[in-house]
Amino acid sequence: MPHFSYKAVAGDGKKISGTMEADTAAVVQNILAQQGLIPVAVNRAGGGEDKGAKPGLLARLSGVKLPELLMFTKQINTLLRAGLSITRALEVLDKQSENPLLKHAIGRISENINQGASISGAFGKHPSIFSPLYCNLINAGELSGALNKVLERLSYILEHEHKVREDIKSALAYPKMVLIALGGAFFFLLTFVIPKFVSVFESAKLELPLPTKICITLYALLSNYWPVLLGGAVGLVVALKMFFKTENGAYLLDRFLLRLPIVGPLFVKTAMSRFASILSILLASGVSILDAFGVISETIGNAAITKEFNIIREHMKEGHGISKPLRKSKFFPPMVVNMIAIGEESGSLEEMLHEIARHYDEEVEYAVKNLSEAIGPILIVGLTAVVGFFALAIFLPMWDLTKMVK
Numbered sequence: 019m020p021h022f023s024y025k026a027v028a029g030d031g032k033k034i035s036g037t038m039e040a041d042t043a044a045v046v047q048n049i050l051a052q053q054g055l056i057p058v059a060v061n062r063a064g065g066g067e068d069k070g071a072k073p074g075l076l077a078r079l080s081g082v083k084l085p086e087l088l089m090f091t092k093q094i095n096t097l098l099r100a101g102l103s104i105t106r107a108l109e110v111l112d113k114q115s116e117n118p119l120l121k122h123a124i125g126r127i128s129e130n131i132n133q134g135a136s137i138s139g140a141f142g143k144h145p146s147i148f149s150p151l152y153c154n155l156i157n158a159g160e161l162s163g164a165l166n167k168v169l170e171r172l173s174y175i176l177e178h179e180h181k182v183r184e185d186i187k188s189a190l191a192y193p194k195m196v197l198i199a200l201g202g203a204f205f206f207l208l209t210f211v212i213p214k215f216v217s218v219f220e221s222a223k224l225e226l227p228l229p230t231k232i233c234i235t236l237y238a239l240l241s242n243y244w245p246v247l248l249g250g251a252v253g254l255v256v257a258l259k260m261f262f263k264t265e266n267g268a269y270l271l272d273r274f275l276l277r278l279p280i281v282g283p284l285f286v287k288t289a290m291s292r293f294a295s296i297l298s299i300l301l302a303s304g305v306s307i308l309d310a311f312g313v314i315s316e317t318i319g320n321a322a323i324t325k326e327f328n329i330i331r332e333h334m335k336e337g338h339g340i341s342k343p344l345r346k347s348k349f350f351p352p353m354v355v356n357m358i359a360i361g362e363e364s365g366s367l368e369e370m371l372h373e374i375a376r377h378y379d380e381e382v383e384y385a386v387k388n389l390s391e392a393i394g395p396i397l398i399v400g401l402t403a404v405v406g407f408f409a410l411a412i413f414l415p416m417w418d419l420t421k422m423v424k
Contacts, residue, residue, distance in 0.1 A: 151317035291378035
């Protein structure tokens with residue numbers, strides 16, 4: 019059992035220090051409180067804070083997956099509803115957690131809370147696990163005294179996002195397989211099939227058609243300059259990733275994605291669902307509308323829509339309400355604006371936001387189900403174009419060669 023050094027203050031103001039053997043720092047604090055002392059600091063003797071074993075490199079690279087975070091959120095909500103304190107609930111989850119990174123974070127969070135940190139502040143020290151949205155909602159629940167209710171809504175948001183991600187993965191599984199097979203067939207035909215036919219065509223001194231010339235040029239580039247092409251491709255990917263991490267790059271990429279014909283409407287519907295759900299939770303937790311928009315702008319997950327939120331927030335500071343600035347936005351559908359206007363005028367904004375979130379949850383689910391059906395015809399057209407291109411590149415010269423032999 020570890021030893022803890024402590025500093026406390028007695029009722030007469032006298033400072034007391036010493037050491038105590040206990041399981042955790044929280045146990046030491048409870049014992050001191052039962053003795054009529056006020057704990058000031060409790061640290062593990064000889065080692066400072068009881069931080070626990072740090073996770074290894076593999077655990078840090080693996081991170082904490084969304085289902086694990088969702089399960090943690092549901093478990094801590096259940097323990098709090100059962101009457102356990104936040105520190106006791108964290109101690110229980112620390113023993114049960116199987117993810118080393120999450121286990122280490124839970125231990126640190128518990129220690130920080132025991133030392134006087136706020137719950138949201140302790141969670142905020144682990145941004146790789148707990149997003150700004152997660153910490154801001156925890157803060158809202160902490161300030162309003164409705165942490166259980168916020169955790170329930172947070173569990174719903176995480177569960178919904180996990181479901182949407184899994185549905186999108188399932189919808190894109192078939193297109194991915196087709197694209198991989200198409201790329202493999204293209205490479206195989208270009209590097210193994212076309213060169214053998216080209217030697218026959220050149221020996222016959224035929225005038226090669228344009229598709230065959232394009233294939234010959236591509237083959238020459240791949241065979242003679244593949245190191246340069248590979249290096250250029252890797253450099254381009256790295257440069258694009260670095261550019262898209264900048265503010266302007268993220269804005270341009272997200273704006274481009276929102277304007278795509280098939281996935282663009284899906285991104286907009288997902289953003290509207292997230293916006294309405296988070297805003298209703300924050301308003302129900304007592305957060306002001308301006309602060310709520312500030313939280314949403316950081317957690318909406320799309321730089322183009324975030325920029326719109328910042329503009330809307332500036333208009334709201336000037337006293338224009340909510341619905342009026344929203345009407346000038348490029349990404350908010352008229353239905354969302356009209357329902358928010360009705361809720362704003364009738365004083366039932368939270369209810370309207372809940373209805374908007376429910377509606378767009380259904381819209382997102384329907385759009386994801388139809389995603390693979392919408393992409394299917396495009397893949398068929400692309401597959402037909404590739405097959406037709408290689409067929410022309412091979413069979414047009416063969417036709418000319420046949421006529422020459424006749």
